[in-house]
Structure formats: structure tokens, C-alpha cells
Amino acid sequence: MQLMTSCAAGAALLLLLHCCQIASIVGHESALTVVKNPDGREGGGADEETEVAVDEEDLEVVQPTEDWQTLKPGQAVPAGSHVRLNLQTGQREVRIGKEQLKYWTQEHRETEEIQSTISPDDLKWAMKKMKEELNPVRKETDRQLTVQHIHDSVASKYRPLDELKRDLAQLDLLVETDVQIMKRLLDQFNSSNSTTEQRLSILLELEYLVHQVDNAQTLCSMGGLQLILEGLNSTDIRLQESSAFVLGSAVSSNPVVQVKAVESGALQTLLTVLATAQPLRVKKKVLFAVAALLRNFPYSQRHFLSHGGLQVLSELFKADGGGVLRTRIVTMLYDMISEKELISQAGLDLVLDASHEERVHQYSQVSLQGELLEKGWCSLVPQLLESTEHDYREKALRALLAMAPMCLDQYRLDSSLLGSLLSLRDQYQEMVQSEMIVGEENGYFAEIVELIHALQFKMK
Structure with a gap:
């Protein structure tokens, strides 16, 4: 019994000394962390983890890594390292602490890799x-x-x-200005070697160029206007048509060229072409040139009236059965009447400049109303209402309203005009109803009805 007791006491003493030795190595700041077994239970053969700090000057210091490594007796580890006692093997193991591991993997390792390169x-x-x-x-x-x-x-x-x-x-490229081009074209047109086809092509190019105001004026200074007038007197209807087209484009909204054209006798040449037997396509282009020459130009309008222009237009109006030329003529007359009326209304303003006064004076010398009444236009224009084209009827109604101050007495005596207005009113009112069904309250036909009502009101 005493022998067993002494044996137990000796075992206890050895265990106590072993624990003291572990305590002296681990130090007073050690901590023990219990790691779960693979089956999830704690203790009972599980690994124990502890974080220790030791004096590196007295002991051999082991540099831990990311993996667990076994500590030999007498070895120490840096502060912050993780140390565990494997209860299954009875050996101590160490690795880098969590904070050190994080620093190592995210920053220190990158620096090490960069430096190593x-x-x-x-x-x-x-x-x-x-x-x-x-x-x-x-x-x-x-x-x-x-x-x-x-x-x-x-x-x-x-x-x-x-x-x-x-x-x-080397490529012989030549960049020409518009002036150089027009000079070259006029030289080619004047050449005796040029064919009719070539001259037609030249006129087409000139018509494109003279839309620019400066080019049209330059063409006149080069003598191009005289060549165009010669083309109007040509026996070839194609040259007549193209020449009239160029002339109309050159004088459009270009007072300088308008003056030169009138002084060169262009107006008389155009009226002569209209008074003679010519194809329809030639007369259409000639009328275009006449209208462009008269528009907003009282000087030309006065010459037009003095050279029997209204008489020429009335004969042309009577001979036209299709209404194409009639519509162009009526539109031209409406424009001339409206221009003079607008100038008279603008003359009522208190502030006037010298140029406006001069234009008022020039328009006062154009006796258009008296000429229209004398040449029978009060009975000619209503004939355009017989057309089946809505556009022709609209232009006729506008011209009749513009001529009403001088033609009102003849309107009232014209039974054919009264009947046409009543018939057209009923016809267009039905069309207005159709417009309203599709949502067009102020459509084109409603505008024509308003023109009819306005003319009927004046005739009462």
C-alpha cells in the first residue's frame, strides 16, 4: 500500500514538473485556444491552440510560416504567433498569427514579389x-x-x-471661277463651230449660274444679254425656250439686270414672241420671263403697258383653251395689282425714306386699272372659273377680288359670273364638310369658300 502511494506521488511530482516547464517556456501571456475535433466535439484528443510571446534574446526563435510546424524543445516564437499543443501527439506546433497572416498575404507578399523582380x-x-x-x-x-x-x-x-x-x-487641272466659266461659255456659244446641241447645253449651264445676283450682272457686262436676245429671235424653238428661261432667271429679283434688259429691248422681244404663233412650251417660258421682268419693277410695268402688253396678253388668254397660259396671265395681273396696292398702303406710314417715296411715285405712273378696264379684263378673268382645276379657280377668285374696285359694276351685270359663284359655293361647301369629317376645319376648300363669300359680299 505504501509502495503504491509513493509511486502515485512520484508520478504526480513528474507531472507537476512537466507542467512547470511548459509554463516557463510559454510565458505568462500565453493563451490556450481549443480547436474542434473533426466530429465537431471539443476536448478529448482535440488540438489545442495558444498564442504566446517569448523573449527572443534568451531562446532560439523560430520564424513561423502559413502552415503548422512542430516546435522543438528550447525553441521560441515571435509575439503574435499562434501556438497549439496537439493532444494527440503531445507536440507543440506554431504558425503565423491571423493579423500577421493577413498582412503577409495582402501587402508584404506583394512588396516581396515586386522587390524580387x-x-x-x-x-x-x-x-x-x-x-x-x-x-x-x-x-x-x-x-x-x-x-x-x-x-x-x-x-x-x-x-x-x-x-x-x-x-x-501634270494632270492639267484647271480651277475656274464663275466669271471664267461664263466667259468660256459665251466664247463657245459665239463660235461658228458650235452646234445647236452644244448651244443648248451652254444655255442650261448659264441658267444655273445666273441664279446668283452677281453672276447675272457679270453676264450682262460681258455681252451675254445680247446673245440671249438673239436666241429668242432664233428660228429654232429649242433655243427660244432655253434663252427665255435664262433671261427669266437672270432678271428675277435683280433690279440691275431688269434695267439693262428693258433698255436692251428685251421686253419688246418677249412680247413679239408671245404675239406670234409659237408652241405652248415656248410661250410658257416666255411668260415666265415677262413675269420676272415686271415683278416689283414699275419702270418695266410702264413700258409693258405702253407697248401694248395687256392687249397681247388678252389675245393669248382668248386663244388658250387648256387654261395653263390663262392661269399664268391672271397670276401676273394679280401680282401687279397687289404690288401697287401694298405700296399705296405703306405710303400711309408717318416715317418714310426717300427710296420709298420714289417707288410710290413710279407706281403712280403705272395706269394699270384703267388699262385693265379698257382692254376688257373684267369679263375675261371670270372665264377662268369654268376650269375644273381648283388651283385655277382659286387664282381667278383672288384676281377678281383685286380687280373689284374697277370692275364691280360689270360684275353685277354679268349673270354668268353670278351663276358660277353660286354653283361653286355649293360645290365647295360640300367639300368643306368632307374636310371637317377628317379633322381639317380650316382646309384648302374652306379658303376657297371664304374667297367666294368675299366676292359675293362686294357684289351686293
Whole structure:
């Protein structure tokens, strides 16, 4: 019994000494962390984890890694390391602590990898580069080399200007201005070697150019206007048509050319072409030129009336059965009446300049109303209402309203006009109802009904 007791006491003493030795190595700041077994239970053969701090000057210090490694007796670990006692093997194991592991994996390792990639040759190159940067002469040389490189790169992509000029000269390219083009065209038109087809092509090009005001004036100064008038007197109807087209485009909204055209006798030439037997397409272009020559130009309108222009138009109106020429003539008369009326109304303003007073004076010399009444236009214009074209009827109604102050007595005596207005009113009112069904309350037909009502009101 005493022998068993002494044996137990000796075992207890050895266990106590072993624990003290562990305590002396681990230190007073050690902590024990219990790790779960694979089956999820704690204790009973499980690994125990502890974080210790030791004096690195007295013991051999082991540098831990990410993996667990076994500690030998007498070895110590840095502060912050994780130490555990494996109860199954009875050995101590260590690895890097959680904070150290995080630092190592995210920052320290990246730094280590970057530093490890710098070779001695790279370091020598960097030192050489620093010396070159500190040398101003070398820097200027490098800058010049860079500029030269850029210049050479650009020069390789683009061709020199002298070389381009030489190539263009070899291609015999000629860039012409509008003036040069018109001069060349007029020379070709005047040439005896030019065919009719070539002259027609030239006139087509000139018509395009004279839409510009300066070009039209330049053409007149070059003598082009006289060539156009000669084309109007040609026996070839194609040249007549094209010449009238060029003339009308040149005088449109161009007072300088309008004056030169009237002084050159263009108006008399145009009226002569209208008074003679000509195809419809020629007369349409000639009427276009006459209208352009008269528009907003009282000087030309006065010459038009003095040369029997209204009489020529009345004969043309009577001979036209289709209504195409009638509509153009009535529109021309309406424009002339409206222009004079607008100038008279503008003359009521208190502030007038000298140019406006001059225009009022010029329009006062145009006795258009008396000429219209004398030449029978009060009975001619209503005939256009017989057309089946809505556009023709609309233009006739506008002209009849504009002529009402001088023709009102004849309107009232014209039974045919009264009957036409009643019939047209009923017809267009039905059309207005159709417009309203589709949502057009103020449509085109409603406008025609308003014109009819306005004329009927004046005739009461």
C-alpha cells in the first residue's frame, strides 16, 4: 500500500514538473485556444491552440510560416504567433498569427514579389537614367532627336506641297471661277463651230449660274444679254425656250439686270414672241420671263403697258383653251395689282425714306386699272372659273377680288359670273364638310369658300 502511494506521488511530482516547464517556456501571456475535433466535439484528443510571446534574446526563435510546424524543445516564437499543443501527439506546433497572416498575404507578399523582380541590371539602368536626366546637354539632344522623329513620322505620311503642285500640273487641272466659266461659255456659244446641241447645253449651264445676283450682272457686262436676245429671235424653238428661261432667271429679283434688259429691248422681244404663233412650251417660258421682268419693277410695268402688253396678253388668254397660259396671265395681273396696292398702303406710314417715296411715285405712273378696264379684263378673268382645276379657280377668285374696285359694276351685270359663284359655293361647301369629317376645319376648300363669300359680299 505504501509502495503504491509513493509511486502515485512520484508520478504526480513528474507531472507537476512537466507542467512547470511548459509554463516557463510559454510565458505568462500565453493563451490556450481549443480547436474542434473533426466530429465537431471539443476536448478529448482535440488540438489545442495558444498564442504566446517569448523573449527572443534568451531562446532560439523560430520564424513561423502559413502552415503548422512542430516546435522543438528550447525553441521560441515571435509575439503574435499562434501556438497549439496537439493532444494527440503531445507536440507543440506554431504558425503565423491571423493579423500577421493577413498582412503577409495582402501587402508584404506583394512588396516581396515586386522587390524580387528588380534585377541588378535594372538597378544599373535606373542609376544611368538618373544621371542622364541631370545632364542638360543630353536632355536637349534627346529632345531634338524626339522632334526629328516626329517630323520624320509626319513627313512619311504626307506629301510635300511642291510635289503636289507638280502632280496637279501634270494632270492639267484647271480651277475656274464663275466669271471664267461664263466667259468660256459665251466664247463657245459665239463660235461658228458650235452646234445647236452644244448651244443648248451652254444655255442650261448659264441658267444655273445666273441664279446668283452677281453672276447675272457679270453676264450682262460681258455681252451675254445680247446673245440671249438673239436666241429668242432664233428660228429654232429649242433655243427660244432655253434663252427665255435664262433671261427669266437672270432678271428675277435683280433690279440691275431688269434695267439693262428693258433698255436692251428685251421686253419688246418677249412680247413679239408671245404675239406670234409659237408652241405652248415656248410661250410658257416666255411668260415666265415677262413675269420676272415686271415683278416689283414699275419702270418695266410702264413700258409693258405702253407697248401694248395687256392687249397681247388678252389675245393669248382668248386663244388658250387648256387654261395653263390663262392661269399664268391672271397670276401676273394679280401680282401687279397687289404690288401697287401694298405700296399705296405703306405710303400711309408717318416715317418714310426717300427710296420709298420714289417707288410710290413710279407706281403712280403705272395706269394699270384703267388699262385693265379698257382692254376688257373684267369679263375675261371670270372665264377662268369654268376650269375644273381648283388651283385655277382659286387664282381667278383672288384676281377678281383685286380687280373689284374697277370692275364691280360689270360684275353685277354679268349673270354668268353670278351663276358660277353660286354653283361653286355649293360645290365647295360640300367639300368643306368632307374636310371637317377628317379633322381639317380650316382646309384648302374652306379658303376657297371664304374667297367666294368675299366676292359675293362686294357684289351686293
